[in-house]
Amino acid sequence: MPVYREKNGTYTARFYIETIDGTRKQQKKRGFKTSREAKRYEADFLIKKAHSTEMSFKELYELYIEDVSHRLKQNTILTKKTIIEVKILPYFQKRKVRDITPIMIREWQNEMMKLTKENGEKYAKTYLRTLNNQFSAIMNYAVKYHGLRANPFIKAGSIGKRNADEMEIWTVAEFETFIKAVDKPISKLGFKILFWTGMRIGELLALTVKDILINENKIDINKSLQRISGEDIITDPKTPRSKRRLEVSDEIMEEIKKYIGMLYCPNENTRLFPFLKYVFEKDIKFFAEKAGVKIIRVHDLRHSHASLLLHAGMDIITVSRRLGHENIETTLKTYSHIYDPNSQKIQSFLNKLHI
Incomplete structure (x- = not known):
């Protein structure tokens, strides 16, 4: 199709394409400074529409994002x-x-x-x-x-x-030494929740007042906070199975209850920890050095919780569900060096042989 010159001196590309149902549809774009730019737009559009490898990588990327945006x-x-x-x-x-x-x-x-x-x-x-x-x-x-x-x-x-x-973890003793050194109340409570529940940092940062089920001693995990392209975005949890309810001890729930009571005019949508991941990343390093324990990552608190449960003999299915893994294979793969369901049976068998 020809390129049209508008009254204001710009050029318009106008041509027809075939839609998915076989009908013809006019494609038009205005505002080109030159006829050459308008013709180039038409040529590039038709190459892209023809699914040709003559298109640029940028054009391929645009098609790819448009396609997967309906699926992810x-x-x-x-x-x-x-x-x-x-x-x-x-x-x-x-x-x-x-x-x-x-x-x-x-x-x-x-x-x-x-x-x-x-x-x-x-x-x-x-x-x-x-x-x-x-x-x-x-x-x-x-x-x-x-x-x-x-x-x-x-x-x-x-x-x-x-x-x-390989992940680093804290034992209960190491965590208790660390937490005694933490003198920031908000960070202290956050670290306790992370260690004693195994939730992800994004899940912690997304917690709101209504997610705390005080009468049930449970925390409702139904969303996550991520920082993407400089923006804080609340999303669904990482996987469908990440939506879960986590049991907590009386002591932890009492601390959370007192903390909510100190917030200024909270409503059910008030975030408990209204800041970013880097605050915890900075604090875990600072207070670990202060306490004289080895420095680990914030995510390693999650690993520490899983290790605690597995060493206590908790079955792998329960641990997997508590962590919000999509399947047991993920849990086994991550903690295969910790989890050995037969080790105690073997030790017991060998001990009996020596009686």
Whole structure:
């Protein structure tokens, strides 16, 4: 279709496309400064519509996000967009999809491995693996639906690693030593809840007054707080099974009850911990050093709780449900070095042989 010059001197691209039901639909866009820009828009649009690898990587990314946005949770989409738009698009957005080669990807991987955070530390190997997997997922999408012959990541290989380094945990004695050193009431209560329930930090930060079931000694986990692209976003928990109710001791519930009583005019939607994860990350390091115990991550309090339950002989199904894992395999994989349901039976058998 021809390009039209408007009265104000700009150009309009107007052409027809075929919709999913086979009918023709007019596609129009105004405001181009030159005829060439309008024609280029039409050509790029038709290439994109034809699912051709002649399209740019940026155009592929837009199609990919539009497709998966109907299938994934909002927080997952936001995380994908942040990673891709910051760490991948700047390198490849103008490249045609068919021209992206394994050697280009390896060069990008090398750049990612050299990057450092604001504090000068390199990115975690698990994060590097996430970057790599997000990029590869888009290229797999191009293979399945846009005619790309093969995913170049097959030859380029991967970076990073799937699992974090072996977790550090605190025993009850170590935690008690630590918590005595904490002189910030809000952080103190937060750390106690994390250690004695095993909930995720995002779940803690999203807790509101109505989630505290005082008469039942339970905490209702039904949402999570995440910081994505500089915004605090309340989302569904990580997995469907993450929606759960956690039993707590009388002592912990009494502390939570007193804490709520000290809040200024709280309502049922008042957040108990109205700040961000970094506050706990900073405090756990500071007070661990003050207490003279080894420094662990905030997430390791969750591991500490799981370890406590498993060493006490709690069955793996109960632990898995309490942690909100999607399946038992996740729990077994994470805590296989701790969980051994037969060890006590074997020890008992061997002891009997020596009687």
